[in-house]
Amino acid sequence: MSGTMRAWARDLRLGFRLAVSGGGASWTRTALSAFGVGLGVVILLLAASVTSVTEARSDRADARYAAPADVEAGDDTFLLSDIQTEYRGDWISGRLIQPDAGRETTAEPPPGLDAFPAPGEMVVSPALARLLDSAEGALLAERLDYRRAGTIGDEGLVGSQDLAFYLGADDLTAGDDGFRAEGFGGMPASQERLPPALLLLVLVICVVLLMPVPVFVTTAVRFGGERRDRRLAALRLIGADRAATRRIAVGEALVGAVPGIVLGGLLFLLVRQFLAGISVRGTSAFAEDIVPSWPLTVLVLLAVPLLTVAVTLFALRSVAVEPLGVVRKSQDRPRRLAWRLVPALLGVALLVPLLGDFSGDRGLTSAQAVMAVVLLLSGSTALLPWLVERATARLRGGPLAWQLATRRLQLSNGPAVRAISGITVAVAGATALSMLFAGASEQETSRTGADLDRAQAEVFVSTTDAGDSAALVDELRGTPGVERVLSYADIPVAPLSGGGASDVASIPLIVSDCGTLVELAEITDCAEGGVYAVPAPEEWGVTLPEPGTVLDLGPAPEGEEAARPVPWTVPASLTEADPRPNPGGWPVHGLLATPAALGVEPPPHGDTRMILSADLADPDTLELVRNAVWDVAPGGGGARELTSTQVSDQFANIQTGLTIGAMGVLALIAGSMLVTTLEQLRERRQLLSALVALGTRRTTLGASVLWQTAVPVVLGLGLASAVGVLLGAMLISAVSLPLGGWLAFLPMAGAGAGVIALVTLASLPFLWRLMRPDGLRTE
Amino acid sequence: MSISHTLLGLLESGPCHGYDLKRTFDVHFGHGRPLHYGQVYATMSRLLKNGLVEVDGVEPGGGPERKRYAITDAGVTDVERWLSRPEKPEPYLQSVLYTKVVLALLTDRSADDLLDTQRAEHLRLMRELTRRKIDGDLADQLVCDHALFHLEADLRWLELTAARLDRLASEVRS
Amino acid sequence: MTAVPGAALLTAGDLRKSYGPTSALAGADFSISGGEVVAVMGPSGSGKSTLLHCLAGIVPPDGGRVTYRGRDMYSLSDAERSALRREEFGFVFQFGQLVPELTCLENVALPLRLAGLPRRRAEARAEELLARLEVADLAEMRPGQVSGGQGQRVAVARALVNDPRVVFADEPTGALDSLNGERVMGLLVAAARESGTAVVLVTHETRVAAYSDREVVVRDGRARDLAGAV
Incomplete structure (x- = not known):
């Protein structure tokens, strides 16, 4: 037993030494894999901090709350x-x-x-x-x-x-x-529950953002793998057995992982300072609130080194490190489709029972959904190597650069496939999310009904004081950019029936001049002194008062004693009018009257609403309007630009989060692809120099690098889009949203294509440098 | 191996008594078969007669062994000519080639030049053998290969020797 | 050692090249005529390979000039020199020159395809060369599947496929045993003589150099032509 321990200790130590004592190249490799692991750790720590941030935000909101x-x-x-x-x-x-x-x-x-x-x-x-x-x-x-x-x-x-x-x-x-x-403080603020569709969205987002991280860490640990294998072969030659080479390799991998974790911790501290300084749609956090939860932190700190060890051992499984060199075992056996389909099929099988039935109120279904998504996405990465192998196997001919690239892919597509499996997960996940978004936004976006031809802005003031309103109207008319101002008072009134308004629904009374009233209802014969009744939809159960009814124009708020009723009798001249949506989109109903018809000034407890025709191209115009409103009623009013649709805030926040996250993941993947490409190029240094001697053009080799990246990535994107659309369609069905957004994969696929272009471009300077003839000198 | 050229070459480093000349020769080239003094005497007489050496002085006490010899300009030229003339390439040349390399180094001449000259000569023959080998039948090929390998071995030994002695010489000088 | 003016295909005068503090060439001269096979010899580190790289237009020297068919090689642009290498030169290195993913046939066809020949014609010509070097049966194999000697013969076929005026061979037998080395050299020199191709042969082996018409020795960065030494 102690012998085994000693062997482990000895071989791990040897691994450590090999990782740091091999000169510049091995330092670079160790640094790269440490950096890659570090990036992964940062993301995992951030994810582990989400709950503490939301908890801290709700604690802070509670502390501010006054009951x-x-x-x-x-x-x-x-x-x-x-x-x-x-x-x-x-x-x-x-x-x-x-x-x-x-x-x-x-x-x-x-x-x-x-x-x-x-x-x-x-x-x-x-x-x-x-x-x-x-x-x-x-x-x-x-x-x-x-x-x-x-x-x-x-x-x-x-x-x-x-x-x-x-x-x-x-x-x-x-x-x-x-x-x-x-x-x-003291009273907990009520927490809004996410609707099932949004809950599912959040779950999928977490999965999609976190899944590429292990892929990235895996790639990072494998940096310089081929050279490492050759070194191990040399150790075999001098008598190390297979188990020892595995232990040495683990030692080397840990040299990257351990500083990677430390680096990740430091980066996390930096990133959280940065995050504390930004605000996404009015939401921000304090640096001291971004604290990873302890159990998750421990999990991350244990999982990352374990993952590196597992990856190293798995990578060694497919090669036989023999004393005289490295033999790749997996080359001759074509990849089998059958077992690669298993995870994806399992994922589909888990999703099917959820169709039309996902409510998210049981932990079990949430877990099932997450498992299904994870399986389906990881299933797509399992399918990818098979797909690339099958697709490239039959390629022949074509231009020289194409030939070089396809032959390379036929002979060894492992590194290329590894690099893009991350992109596949990200794109498939994001495609599914986009579709779910398209469905959800259908549901969550309400049409405001605003008619932008009639008005462009709406002002609201919580007073009906005639003097204030008049002053405001004057002020607004003088504001540059404002062309027309229609103003009306919206006063809740109730029948004068002794008691409060408790059991009687209040009736809106709209007071304005004729020019405004005709904009609010289908009134054809408006005259000063007229009173019109616009019935509300029947299901509202609001009955308008008959002529002769006495109304109180100043009913006290619910549960309070009326101070002094202001009685007003509905005149006999009451005419019925059809409703017409006001320019802001709200249908107006109730009683409409001109000031002369009231004869008495109502107490200023209602609201004044104004409808503006204005040119809002200059953003200052709206702010000047708001300033004018503030002067009349500080904090008791506002102005907004009319828009034809309105997106739920919750929804918009999630979408913003996703966009930022997806970009981050893509950047991560681009980074790892770049490193992989550079690594491959470096290992082919001598061959590149020989090709230069033969008179090979830079463009030929550049194009071959591009094809070599592009072919698997295009295949990966195709697969990812297909899986993404399938997943999206199933998720949409699970929450019973309208199916749609079939083209949702386009933006992510486009972003993926952009990543290829970027990676190729970024690797070209290195390729040019390798193509300098100095490389021949190493012979 | 030419004893007269060797003795002449040894004199280039400075005038020397006949007895010392014999001792130096034995140290560098004797290899367990020391030179007879008579042989030195006879060679020196011939070189004197040909004007390649002269008597620098005679120690009191008389006797032939007391003569001190010095090399003449004609003698230096003769050594020069000998060293720069390649030996006819044939197997088992090592003793004469070795002597030449040592003498070249002892007289501050470049062993590289000697080597290059000799290689050119070897190559001339090797080219001819290679040509014969390409055009010939199997028997020719085998015979030529044998000769080629021996010639190459001589050259390689010579290169190595020159490199070793050169290093030794520069160590001694420094 | 002065070459006859006009007869020289490729000449170099007073070439100087240093890599950092180490000087690889310190005033080397060289000249080769059409169809001539010249061996470049010298101890390792003497600058043999650097001389070859400078002559072939791969590495620009720090000083001196290389003249190929009357033109100053390094007054040409990098692209023009690449074109020259594609069209008029051939190369054989010690190892690491065959693209491991391409089949032997495709490797041999590579220079022709680089020069813009369609694939079919390039590969037809490559087949001829493979046959001439007696490795026609390797056409569909990848370099990793053939022996070192076979691989070197494929490399020679590639060097000759574009009917070059000059073949630059840098230790072409360095990684081979005697028998394979002899065969590669025999085939290379025979093919070169047949087509009137000049060969610059860098080697440290006298037996390999014996295939040449003449040898040049590089020592301490200087090249000495010993043709007229005796």
């Missing part, structure tokens, strides 16, 4: 109102805050703040401070023109790049404007 409390104003209570504004596509969330006891308050300030801001002062997040100070944020600085009293500390933010602020107020009231609270 409305049903208490009287006291020394330790404060009023809070959430406001927000949009600036150039980013949402800036703010909070109006006002301690009931003013400066003498004993309430804890919000997390991240030392004290409550004084009225008119604001405390901003670091990212918002940067934006406000930048030239790009000039218009926002005009809007948020408050004295800055400080910066929100990290503990008061959800993400490092959050755009947030607290604004001190002195005119908040509990009720319409805000709510009273006793403190922050």
